[in-house]
Amino acid sequence: MSTRISDLVDPVEGRVSARIYADEQIYDVEMERVFGRSWLFLAHESMLPKRGDYITTSMGDDPVVVVNRGDGEVAAFMNQCRHRGMRICRADQGNARAFTCSYHGWVYDLQGNLTQVPHEDDGYLGALDKSQMGALRVPRIANYRGFLFGCWDEKAPSFEDYLGDMAWYFDSFANRYENNEILGAPNRWTIECNWKFPSEQFATDVYHAETSHISALIAQGGDWVTADTKGLQFSSPGGHGTGFYLDDAPDMTDYGPAARQYRAESREREVERLGETRAVHVRGHNTIFPNFSFLIGTNTFRVWHPRGPHQIEVMTWTLGDADAPDEVKDAMRRNALRTFSAGGIFEAEDGENWAEIQDVLKGGRARRSSFDFTMGRGAAGTTEGYPGTTNNIYSEEAGRSFYRRWAQLMEEDQ
Ligand code: FES
């Protein structure tokens, strides 16, 4: 690539070139160097309870199939036939004994091995080596508290090392309940924006909420966070980030009386599992680099799948307490729909901002501008009881780390 990444991203000064959100060439390199080397969310194990259960998803912009192999393991492989590149599986999810390509009928088993080929004898004259023609396997899969992540890079660190201090914050979500359950079907839609806008926002940006979401917040219950509400932001050398309030910030949304009561009762169990600090305070916005984000308050998690430099496909799910009564689960599911789904009020407001920025970047002069990430620069430190580097919640600490990690990967040759 002719442009130097260090000319585009300066995480020390806090400047990011607008080009990184709109340039085709940069996009191609980041698919290879960022998405080709990072751990990417595949599925939650509860989505695949039985042998043959599968979902189709993506790693970066590559389609993959994730399937329960029936031997306690999950397989993930490229959703691309080795004959002529057709999708091997065209459904979003289901249960299969094998996957038959709908173009010429090649058949793959639950591990992606090629097992049957029409006219293998009279057409190929027995010369086709099926053992070499399996679907391209995702070589590494990690199961972290039921969350399955995959990585193409054999040399990447283990998922635990990749998470680093972020594990402590992720556990506040992934380990809050004794048993997790995915509530309802996923939401799936597209937004005309670069994948870095939402990933970055969920890592670093509660700043926008007071402006972007203020009407919705008032409509949802009024007395939201005041300007002097204290909070922290965590940043990681791995590019992950999270922000949360230290004061007892009220919930953003109303779950209804039954769910409110159940949540108050289960607070004690949550404190036992996570400790007071995490059970009560670490409940904010989060991104695990590069594109897996979650919100603890409304219990949704999502992947911002890149679809070219100007579009993302969003997939979101609601995580619930499997032991809660149905009424409570339903209240939580509906709350997530109301707030952070395709039609959710906060989600729509965020998407509008991202799509507008992307639209502005159609302008040639606009693409030569740079964006400001200086908030809280030079004020990073540590906070007792909270792992890693921290700063004020109203800072862009995790944003600078996000782009520092991004630039590192973009500059390193394989
Ligand atoms: S493309 Fe799959 S069988 Fe031909």
Ligand SMILES: [Fe+2]
């Ligand atoms: Fe938002």
